[in-house]
Amino acid sequence: VRALCWYGKEDVRVETVPDPRILNPRDAIVKITSTAICGSDLHIYGGFIPSMQRGDILGHEFMGEVVELGSKVTNLKVGDRVVVPFPVACGNCFSCEAEMYSLCENSNPNAWMAEKLWGHSPAGLFGYSHLTGGYAGGQAQYARVPFADVGPIKAPDELTDEQVLFLSDIFPTGYMAAEACGIRPEHTIAIWGCGPVGQFAIKSAFLLGAGRVIAIDRFPERLRMARESGAVTINYEDADVYDSLLEITGGLGPDAVIDAVGMEAHAPGAIGAYDRLKQAMMLQTGRPTALRQAIRACRNGGTISIPGVYGGFVDKIPMGAVMNRALTIKSGQTPVQRYLKPLLARIVNGEINPGFVITHRMKLEDAPRGYEIFRNKQDECIKVVLNPN
Amino acid sequence: MAVNKTPAECYEFWRKLENFPKFMKNVETVETGDDGRTHWKVRAGLRTWQWDAEITQDTPHEAISWRSTEGAEIANSGSVRFEPRLANRGTNVRLAMEYDPPAAGVGAPNGLLEMISEHRVRENLHRFKSVIECGEFPTTEGQPSGRHLTERKAKQ
Numbered sequence: 001v002r003a004l005c006w007y008g009k010e011d012v013r014v015e016t017v018p019d020p021r022i023l024n025p026r027d028a029i030v031k032i033t034s035t036a037i038c039g040s041d042l043h044i045y046g047g048f049i050p051s052m053q054r055g056d057i058l059g060h061e062f063m064g065e066v067v068e069l070g071s072k073v074t075n076l077k078v079g080d081r082v083v084v085p086f087p088v089a090c091g092n093c094f095s096c097e098a099e100m101y102s103l104c105e106n107s108n109p110n111a112w113m114a115e116k117l118w119g120h121s122p123a124g125l126f127g128y129s130h131l132t133g134g135y136a137g138g139q140a141q142y143a144r145v146p147f148a149d150v151g152p153i154k155a156p157d158e159l160t161d162e163q164v165l166f167l168s169d170i171f172p173t174g175y176m177a178a179e180a181c182g183i184r185p186e187h188t189i190a191i192w193g194c195g196p197v198g199q200f201a202i203k204s205a206f207l208l209g210a211g212r213v214i215a216i217d218r219f220p221e222r223l224r225m226a227r228e229s230g231a232v233t234i235n236y237e238d239a240d241v242y243d244s245l246l247e248i249t250g251g252l253g254p255d256a257v258i259d260a261v262g263m264e265a266h267a268p269g270a271i272g273a274y275d276r277l278k279q280a281m282m283l284q285t286g287r288p289t290a291l292r293q294a295i296r297a298c299r300n301g302g303t304i305s306i307p308g309v310y311g312g313f314v315d316k317i318p319m320g321a322v323m324n325r326a327l328t329i330k331s332g333q334t335p336v337q338r339y340l341k342p343l344l345a346r347i348v349n350g351e352i353n354p355g356f357v358i359t360h361r362m363k364l365e366d367a368p369r370g371y372e373i374f375r376n377k378q379d380e381c382i383k384v385v386l387n388p389n
Numbered sequence: 390m391a392v393n394k395t396p397a398e399c400y401e402f403w404r405k406l407e408n409f410p411k412f413m414k415n416v417e418t419v420e421t422g423d424d425g426r427t428h429w430k431v432r433a434g435l436r437t438w439q440w441d442a443e444i445t446q447d448t449p450h451e452a453i454s455w456r457s458t459e460g461a462e463i464a465n466s467g468s469v470r471f472e473p474r475l476a477n478r479g480t481n482v483r484l485a486m487e488y489d490p491p492a493a494g495v496g497a498p499n500g501l502l503e504m505i506s507e508h509r510v511r512e513n514l515h516r517f518k519s520v521i522e523c524g525e526f527p528t529t530e531g532q533p534s535g536r537h538l539t540e541r542k543a544k545q
Contacts, residue, residue: 005534005535005538007535013535015538017535018533019533020533023528023529023530023531024525024528025524026525053536055536056535056536057533057535072524072525088527090522090523090527091523093393093518093522093523094393094478097393105518105522106518106519106522106523106526106527107527109529111515112508112511112512124527133527135529135532136532147523
């Protein structure tokens, strides 16, 4: 089958690889009808995620048709059309029973690696380095889905792929980020990053009843999309973000802030150069510019919600502000399985059409070009969906 | 290792030593003989090692200990305890294993050293947790990748 493989920094190629097969009784094989490039794939593309191996198949946002089932998967049938959550979860351990699926204690065969770096291991993830399992991903014609009796959700026939595909990651991820803010009608929520997760965080904040959402980015097309969802926007190249947020909120600051940027924040000037240098020298693994700004701007007693991906260590996090001003930090890979049914219901009810973020549709064969324009924000690219078959 | 099963369930699974190949990476078979002794076949370092073992302690739902008998190719012993977690939320399984291989020093086969490493013991314990909780342990062995193409591309 054809699959998008990673060979090194900014080197991804579509190659012919062996067919995936059932390896465990709870596996399924899915023929992929739609798959997407995630902003977090760009961290791998840029070489910022450790423990990648040459030839790894990328992709963790995918859906398709079940073509083969292991002997212990009884809730699915061959021919079912399913969306696959990006974390792999067993459904049996303490974490899964508590619906913390992205912290599954059994799904990461390389748990020892993650324990060394992070102290404990989270769940295995599709196509996202060997630290989180080394599972072959879904930017391919076919993929193997472990614990298929727990993860995948059947897609209603009347909904298109583009309406349900993002249940695999970015819709639940943006939604969880907003949910973590404890939103009330009088709240102002500020969101750094108007990429796909930021866009879903904006929509979700409004779905959860936020009075005002402020979106921060520098790309006009992304800010435009944010305004179309009802957000007030700040272009950080034109205005000081901290001053603007205080101006809008009467000096108190936003009630909650969301870092939908993560480890590769763009920052002009000296602090940006400092962070890029430290990252290049492996003295830190992320450039937390957006996070620093978000913490500084958040009102006293407010919440910092972090859906943006971090891999290892960052520095100059203003813990003094967190402690003295009683801020709460919430983060985590999304336990997608917990959100599938409620968010599918919102799609069916017409409260949201997740396809709004898609700007580019390509064949799998063109995926390397998709990575390039998505990374460089060329051609007003916000979200790339790939058709592999 | 915290396991989401009762001490009784953990004990019953472990006490059937025939279950060992399901979660112990190098163990090929364990058979119980008429005299209660078990016969082990273990694959490590490109060969198969065999020994007999006897149960030295058996406290139902609490603990099991075993050790190889005289003349074992790799003298070894192990013990496992099953302690209820706070508020009976599952079991803390504590495993201790000891090996006295014939040539553990310089020149011992890698596979043998791996088998007796602390890393492997922890891995096997994690596999026990996965097998008893999920019915299988996670694996990526046998999945596709583009790894085989790296050499060819590199030479071009």
